[in-house]
Amino acid sequence: MKIRKPITLGLAALAGIAFACGGGGEQQSSESSASSTPAPAKEISLEEKYQDDPIYIKGLEKIKASDCQSCHMVERKIVGPSYAEVAAKYETTDENIDMLAQKVINGGVGNWGEVPMPAHPGLSEEDAKDMVKYVLLLKK
Ligand code: HEC
Structure with a gap:
């Protein structure tokens, strides 16, 4: 059967x-x-899979220095979507990196539910982009 x-x-x-x-x-x-x-x-975790990638290392360093991890985990949804979910939803294109970096800087709501992500006005565009590149790297 x-x-x-x-x-x-x-x-x-x-x-x-x-x-x-x-x-x-x-x-x-x-x-x-x-x-x-x-x-x-x-399966190996996404962390293990990408841990040696320079994009991963740089992005994670910046993410650790900010507050992202209080709302996001790599493979589990907590307050915000998991990075793996975000990576699965968006292709890694320059437009998506720009768009998501702006969203991290300005905050926003509605793509994943009713909980808003707060703005991060202190982040430079470069830092936000490095973070987003790290997030989008985490595809299965
Ligand atoms: C207070 C909780 C919180 C913090 C802190 C936070 N986020 Fe979020 N994040 C969310 C929520 C909630 C969403 C879903 C927003 C939506 O539905 O559009 C989200 C969405 C996202 C998305 C996907 C956006 C989209 O439009 O699909 C990315 C990328 C992201 N966060 C990255 C980050 C990064 C990088 C940081 C740190 C600088 C961060 N987040 C800090 C709660 C948070």
């Missing part, structure tokens, strides 16, 4: 959705058995 695989995949997808929408507290998660085991971690 090959019914099992789709079911497993479906569950994984559901878990992902539940996680993504969870946002606030974890009220009811304890009753299900799904909480203990995350998906099998055969």
Whole structure:
């Protein structure tokens, strides 16, 4: 029988959705058995995949020096979308780098939901672009 695989995949997808929408507290998660085991971690993480890339190193350094990490993680949505989600959504083109760098500097809302990203008026365009290049690098 090959019914099992789709079911497993479906569950994984559901878990992902539940996680993504969870946002606030974890009220009811304890009753299900799904909480203990995350998906099998055969693949290397995006951090490992790109850690030696100069774009990665430079962008991460700047991101660490700012407040990005309080709202963004590489592969998990917290307040803002994960960098991996952003990378999957936008091709790495000069236009997208410009556009997203402006969004980081000016803040904005509506592409991912109703939570706004605050403006970062202190960032230079160059720094914002280096950060965005790092984000867009993180494709699976
Ligand atoms: C207070 C939380 C918060 C901080 C701090 C923050 N972000 Fe965001 N970010 C968000 C939210 C929320 C969104 C989704 C906005 C939307 O729906 O358009 C977002 C979206 C983004 C996007 C995608 C924009 C788009 O239009 O698709 C990028 C790129 C990004 N952030 C990079 C950064 C970088 C780089 C920093 C650090 C300089 C940063 N963020 C700091 C909350 C934050």
